[in-house]
Amino acid sequence: MTLTILKxxxxxxxxxxxxxxxxxxxxxxxxxxxTGVFPALPEQYAGAPVEDxxxxxxxxxxxxxxxxxxxxxxxxxxxxxPLLDWLNAYAFPTEARFADPGYAREVYRRLARELIExxxxxxxxxxxxxxxxxxxxxEELERAGVTGYVGKVNMDRNGAPGLLEETxxxxxxxxxxxxxxxxxxxxxxxxxxxxFTPSCTDExxxxxxxxxxxxxxxxxxxxxxxxxxxxxxRRLHPDCAQYxxxxxxxxLWKPGTVMAHCVWSDARxxxxxxxxxxxxxxxxxxxxxLCSGVAPVVQMLREGVRVALGSDIAGGGHLSMFDVVxxxxxxxxxxxxxxxxxxxxxxxxxxWYLGTSAGAAYFGAAPGFAPGxxxxxxxxxxxxxxxxxxxxxLERLERCVYRRQERAVRAVWSAxxxxxxxx
Amino acid sequence: MTLTILKxxxxxxxxxxxxxxxxxxxxxxxxxxxTGVFPALPEQYAGAPVEDxxxxxxxxxxxxxxxxxxxxxxxxxxxxxPLLDWLNAYAFPTEARFADPGYAREVYRRLARELIExxxxxxxxxxxxxxxxxxxxxEELERAGVTGYVGKVNMDRNGAPGLLEETxxxxxxxxxxxxxxxxxxxxxxxxxxxxFTPSCTDExxxxxxxxxxxxxxxxxxxxxxxxxxxxxxRRLHPDCAQYxxxxxxxxLWKPGTVMAHCVWSDARxxxxxxxxxxxxxxxxxxxxxLCSGVAPVVQMLREGVRVALGSDIAGGGHLSMFDVVxxxxxxxxxxxxxxxxxxxxxxxxxxWYLGTSAGAAYFGAAPGFAPGxxxxxxxxxxxxxxxxxxxxxLERLERCVYRRQERAVRAVWSAxxxxxxxx
Numbered sequence: 124m125t126l127t128i129l130k131x132x133x134x135x136x137x138x139x140x141x142x143x144x145x146x147x148x149x150x151x152x153x154x155x156x157x158t159g160v161f162p163a164l165p166e167q168y169a170g171a172p173v174e175d176x177x178x179x180x181x182x183x184x185x186x187x188x189x190x191x192x193x194x195x196x197x198x199x200x201x202x203x204x205p206l207l208d209w210l211n212a213y214a215f216p217t218e219a220r221f222a223d224p225g226y227a228r229e230v231y232r233r234l235a236r237e238l239i240e241x242x243x244x245x246x247x248x249x250x251x252x253x254x255x256x257x258x259x260x261x262e263e264l265e266r267a268g269v270t271g272y273v274g275k276v277n278m279d280r281n282g283a284p285g286l287l288e289e290t291x292x293x294x295x296x297x298x299x300x301x302x303x304x305x306x307x308x309x310x311x312x313x314x315x316x317x318x319f320t321p322s323c324t325d326e327x328x329x330x331x332x333x334x335x336x337x338x339x340x341x342x343x344x345x346x347x348x349x350x351x352x353x354x355x356x357r358r359l360h361p362d363c364a365q366y367x368x369x370x371x372x373x374x375l376w377k378p379g380t381v382m383a384h385c386v387w388s389d390a391r392x393x394x395x396x397x398x399x400x401x402x403x404x405x406x407x408x409x410x411x412x413l414c415s416g417v418a419p420v421v422q423m424l425r426e427g428v429r430v431a432l433g434s435d436i437a438g439g440g441h442l443s444m445f446d447v448v449x450x451x452x453x454x455x456x457x458x459x460x461x462x463x464x465x466x467x468x469x470x471x472x473x474x475w476y477l478g479t480s481a482g483a484a485y486f487g488a489a490p491g492f493a494p495g496x497x498x499x500x501x502x503x504x505x506x507x508x509x510x511x512x513x514x515x516x517l518e519r520l521e522r523c524v525y526r527r528q529e530r531a532v533r534a535v536w537s538a539x540x541x542x543x544x545x546x
Numbered sequence: 547m548t549l550t551i552l553k554x555x556x557x558x559x560x561x562x563x564x565x566x567x568x569x570x571x572x573x574x575x576x577x578x579x580x581t582g583v584f585p586a587l588p589e590q591y592a593g594a595p596v597e598d599x600x601x602x603x604x605x606x607x608x609x610x611x612x613x614x615x616x617x618x619x620x621x622x623x624x625x626x627x628p629l630l631d632w633l634n635a636y637a638f639p640t641e642a643r644f645a646d647p648g649y650a651r652e653v654y655r656r657l658a659r660e661l662i663e664x665x666x667x668x669x670x671x672x673x674x675x676x677x678x679x680x681x682x683x684x685e686e687l688e689r690a691g692v693t694g695y696v697g698k699v700n701m702d703r704n705g706a707p708g709l710l711e712e713t714x715x716x717x718x719x720x721x722x723x724x725x726x727x728x729x730x731x732x733x734x735x736x737x738x739x740x741x742f743t744p745s746c747t748d749e750x751x752x753x754x755x756x757x758x759x760x761x762x763x764x765x766x767x768x769x770x771x772x773x774x775x776x777x778x779x780r781r782l783h784p785d786c787a788q789y790x791x792x793x794x795x796x797x798l799w800k801p802g803t804v805m806a807h808c809v810w811s812d813a814r815x816x817x818x819x820x821x822x823x824x825x826x827x828x829x830x831x832x833x834x835x836l837c838s839g840v841a842p843v844v845q846m847l848r849e850g851v852r853v854a855l856g857s858d859i860a861g862g863g864h865l866s867m868f869d870v871v872x873x874x875x876x877x878x879x880x881x882x883x884x885x886x887x888x889x890x891x892x893x894x895x896x897x898w899y900l901g902t903s904a905g906a907a908y909f910g911a912a913p914g915f916a917p918g919x920x921x922x923x924x925x926x927x928x929x930x931x932x933x934x935x936x937x938x939x940l941e942r943l944e945r946c947v948y949r950r951q952e953r954a955v956r957a958v959w960s961a962x963x964x965x966x967x968x969x
């Protein structure tokens with residue numbers, strides 16, 4: 124049996140409103156599975172080796188539930204257009220380059236490393252439509268220690284002709300080829316990924332719906348991000364009263380389905396998410412950058428909708444989930460302003476919970492460092508910063524969300540394995 | 547004569563819509579004063595030493611027109627309360643510690659260094675009410691190479707009794723003592739700083755107005771940040787139709803006056819800014835963090851109001867003006883969403899112009915690297931990042947605004963002097 128015992132200031136997002144703090148505590152895992160957080164070293168671990176991080180924060184690592192790997196090279200550029208124009212002008216040409224496996228290898232290796240260095244150990248990720256590049260992405264994530272889901276994108280209409288497009292037949296055939304090649308991955312699993320309703324013919328959607336059922340595969344896509352997009356879907360599917368029904372009618376709306384954005388989802392659409400057990404991914408930075416709108420995240424939470432966070436690179440400009448948590452909180456404040464100060468904003472503990480426990484819940488984990496969870500953790504060393512008074516652990520948590528702390532992540536564990544140690 | 551010649555990819559914000567780009571260009575200064583940007587080395591500089599930065603970007607350094615130095619230790623914490631509660635709960639106790647000169651020395655040395663490392667070379671800054679700490683702040687800024695204005699804060703009512711408060715007499719006397727001690731500074735000059743109308747009695751305001759006139763001193767304060775504050779000022783000054791008049795009636799509303807925030811300034815108040823030559827400081831991140839609102843920045847610019855940017859630490863969470871420019875752009879997009887997509891957002895060139903040329907204009911500089919300007923510049927090395935295609939200089943400018951680039955600032959010049967070189 125492999126034993127891991129970490130000592131430090133442990134903050135566990137067991138509850139969205141009140142993180143549990145254990146100063147000088149011990150976080151223990153056996154064979155990579157957490158056995159508990161203890162204020163003192165339990166008898167049964169007496170004499171076992173302890174990694175002592177002093178006063179440093181031991182936090183859960185992050186789950187990023189929506190990001191586009193092939194948009195990583197354009198991170199931080201091209202955010203001056205609304206969604207549909209942005210896709211054509213920036214995103215599609217950038218993704219097209221992943222027809223080249225050598226380029227994919229180089230970019231994805233770097234992306235995977237940057238994710239781990241920033242403490243993101245779980246993802247739900249879009250690849251491009253390229254099967255080979257998708258398999259390379261999965262290899263590189265697995266090698267770096269990232270876990271979760273990756274999807275080869277399906278898009279057989281309204282792509283970029285001659286650049287980024289596949290026929291319906293190609294899309295089906297390549298999806299099957301991709302799925303057949305995924306057997307060897309241990310930590311990265313496939314997720315069906317129709318890009319969004321305007322990108323997929325009915326025939327392709329039907330195929331994907333059947334595949335999801337036959338092979339018990341999860342599904343990810345986009346929902347109600349932008350008003351022009353919502354209107355477009357309405358014209359494409361006049362039989363559907365709402366956007367979500369364009370997924371539901373093909374069997375793609377089910378427990379385990381992940382829908383990014385949901386900015387324009389009204390009460391009925393949110394109810395449909397709630398009832399089906401669909402996870403909504405709040406991509407605050409992206410939605411503000413592309414002027415899509417501001418999702419009613421607090422409202423969704425109050426209604427019991429499952430919500431997690433997504434960096435949505437490269438509509439979003441931050442890969443680091445510390446920044447994404449901060450952007451989510453800030454954006455919820457913009458929502459409060461939009462609503463005439465009638466709605467609440469996300470508190471720091473709530474934002475932190477969404478970036479960690481809520482995302483981990485999608486992968487079956489209980490909130491916080493609960494016993495039975497695979498160990499996903501990071502150590503943050505913030506001791507060098509000035510402080511107005513000795514900060515409490517929760518003040519330190521707030522500061523690590525808001526304040527850029529260069530190279531403060533000292534170590535990262537993913538699914539029980541130590542995958543990063545700062546040089 | 548000292549000659550400085552920098553070679554690289556020069557981007558000059560000479561125009562808010564279209565920065566001037568000179569690839570492989572030469573930026574020259576004689577005795578610290580810019581003589582021009584040249585596509586080739588001019589005859590008269592033949593044989594002179596050139597600092598060649600290869601493909602690196604040579605950019606103007608930043609002007610931060612509103613920040614609170616004594617709130618630096620709380621950067622990234624305590625942003626869950628509206629302005630007036632936030633002042634009492636967080637800002638005042640944090641500022642109170644600057645009664646201790648040793649503490650002030652330590653914190654301000656670090657702040658000054660961090661400003662320079664992030665390429666901020668001009669500031670318009672609030673100190674606390676403490677005269678000695680204010681002089682220490684000025685010393686440390688001067689030592690690090692920061693230029694601009696610093697103000698000892700005046701606040702003789704509605705402070706924190708027993709913690710952060712001065713009597714009217716003390717405030718007057720200490721202001722005079724402070725001004726008398728400022729004579730030795732070359733690059734850092736005093737600016738009168740009534741905290742905001744609710745913090746100052748009429749007697750003190752009248753004193754400051756006369757002092758401003760007698761000694762030809764500029765003035766900085768806060769204006770129309772938060773609705774409760776605006777209402778409070780209305781109650782305190784029933785004779786004033788609008789907030790700005792509570793400054794105007796004491797002679798504090800004049801060319802060279804800097805007013806932070808202006809979130810709730812309506813057309814009439816904005817007209818008053820325009821007419822008086824008052825500079826409005828857009829503090830986007832702070833206004834969103836404290837749920838103050840979103841200032842109509844594009845509207846102000848269209849109306850010809852002078853606008854610059856402020857980090858407003860620690861209501862704002864970013865000291866780096868790269869982040870402040872990005873936050874300003876994002877916030878202008880929130881404004882667009884608030885306005886039902888009726889107003890424009892700040893483009894990247896516009897945001898960049900505000901953070902550089904518009905702020906520098908307050909100190910008398912012409913836009914961009916204009917001949918006659920003191921040399922304020924930074925070199926940014928962004929060559930290590932992946933890219934989807936060879937980026938243009940303007941795409942690189944956009945990326946340096948949006949994307950955290952650790953330790954990318956290679957060198958900084960301030961008022962003609964090289965004040966930083968990366969280790």
